[in-house]
Amino acid sequence: MTDDWIEIGKIGIDAGLVWIGDPCYLRADAHNNPLADWGEFCQWLDTDNPLRVKAHGMLGVASSTGYGDGLYPVLARLSPDRRVAELRVVFIPDNDEN
Numbered sequence: 001m002t003d004d005w006i007e008i009g010k011i012g013i014d015a016g017l018v019w020i021g022d023p024c025y026l027r028a029d030a031h032n033n034p035l036a037d038w039g040e041f042c043q044w045l046d047t048d049n050p051l052r053v054k055a056h057g058m059l060g061v062a063s064s065t066g067y068g069d070g071l072y073p074v075l076a077r078l079s080p081d082r083r084v085a086e087l088r089v090v091f092i093p094d095n096d097e098n
Contacts, residue, residue: 003077004077004078005075005076005077005088006075006076006077006078007073007074007075008074008075008076009073009074010071010072010073010074011071011072011074011089012070012071013065013068013069013070013071013072014069015069016064016065016068016069017062017063017064017065018062018063018065018072018089019060019061019062020060020061020062020063021060021061022060065091066091066092067091067092072089072090072091073089073090074087074088074089074090075087075088075089075090076088
């Protein structure tokens, strides 16, 4: 695997958090889907944890972003046969002085 990270795009955030998971589980008719509406999703988050990170079975993980809303770069690291091996979202860049 290469050690090089390449920027593959940016994600726009308007909720102060990012979701990582399989989109098929976001369907309203998915079995036991706590994400069927925004209110249920917000109740499902782990608000006792300041990072707001919570895994929920196979549904996925939600994480707060570095500064809330914004546009954040997404980087990928590729395997030797050019498949995506890892993803990274940069919420606070290394050169950030805050």
